[in-house]
Amino acid sequence: MPAPHTTASGPMVPHPVVPLDTLAPTRRELEAAGGTTAYWVYGPADAVNTVVAVHGFRGEHHGLEPVVAALPGIRIISPDLPGFGETPPLPGRTHDIDAYSDWLRAFVEGVAPGAVILGHSFGSIVASAAVAAGLVTPRLILVNPIGAPALTGPRGVQTRLAIFYYWAGARLPRKLGTALLRNGVIVRVMSVSMAKTDDKRLRRFIHEQHDTYFSRFADRDVLRDAFVTSVSHDVSEYAPGIAVPTLLVAADRDDITPIEAERRLARIFPDAQLVEIADVGHLIHYEKPLEAAAAITGFLAAPADGGTR
Template structure:
């Protein structure tokens, strides 16, 4: 039986509106939450192999802000980029063009989670104009040089092998139930059995919604070859970093170091959670976000 979302009632009270727009020659699908005429607009960029569903629990808690949550190119419902590699530069160019296409340049606040934290940081370093930046579970150090460097290399070899094999075999490897479950078990930290089941279900439902093996490998190589520290010193806008003490991808010392590289940043570190703040602690994240933006409210829990 499919586990019910613990945030379903809140999301039902704040339903999404789906749209699409052509960006750099390809269709980007995006979802909007909150009032369409709100003065405050927040654009979200999700993590690697996910889609907009990953940040829905955060959206469910926020009221009074127009939130725009696209699927990254080649993930979810969005088409792959046309004429661009799916690397950090390609995704940064896409984000600039997406914000511009919606007429929000210089007005929209930007939030990136995990891989999205690298994308949005690179976009700002390239010149994307935003009043404030929010990074949730920021990738604060290179994956290949960190404590999980060997695991990152093994995963890279796995992706490379899956691309080299015949399509049916390679695709089956990448979307294999056991592979997805192992990843999910490594990330989830909550002891709540219902929440754990729901997080695993979310990963199984949305972790394999990618366009093709080539774009997936390009994005994975980008995710392990770049990090926020490469761009932080070029970012001058006020920045909120929301990290976690048990994050297996970004250790606390790396989070604290990247915090010092920004010209103007705040660092909040949650205890008893890892790389899934957006699933396990969305209400607390929403509270930090609305306080930092000085706009919106956090909805009361609904049964």
């Protein structure tokens, strides 16, 4: 069994497939869009490909590490989104799609101009909005892309409950509202509902990841803004304006965007390739990192005109 993944808080449950203890990222900071962004650099400085990886809602850079560990030889730059993990909120900004898009463009231009852009889940919306708005990149990779409006998916009712949950967290007295948003039981329910694997070791890993990192948001205002952004926008808004080759890595059991919607999304892009991963839901990065990494490696190795409708 792989050695435990160790953090400042102590050893963690190991991933049963990819050993995360082999990762040795360098932590750095960059002034971008008026704020300070914390980010981590993995892989060799002289790598042929550099990828800037944008995590999902309520997450931070640790969430993408299983995929990173399966991509040796690629330089990956993984920031914490403003207001999450170790990156403070952007001063004086509502954390809407314009703020996140502006931030990502400034961050990439400051740390790795011309890098490939990767976005997971909410990060897929941010990445798509930024590229459509002018962020220069040779290729775009979207994992578990939010390909359709959240309220139209198979869990529309659950989305409405989530809207009420985040509304209540923002309206209650600050201490009580923040406690509700960080409630461990609710976080575990979210984790259980997203995990599809029957592997008990992998489920333990997923739940510990969410227990450890899912509540590392700066404050309830940022969380509310980001949630509203996540359910108010989707990748299909930006797809027609993205001309670069795009890879969509989608799951056949994703409750947030069903696979039929991902297939429609692929046809909206001028140049997109869809890879469907079986027997997984919205947690491809945790449950199927090797399959995701294989799709990414193949995409990066293909000629620039190798995308298909």
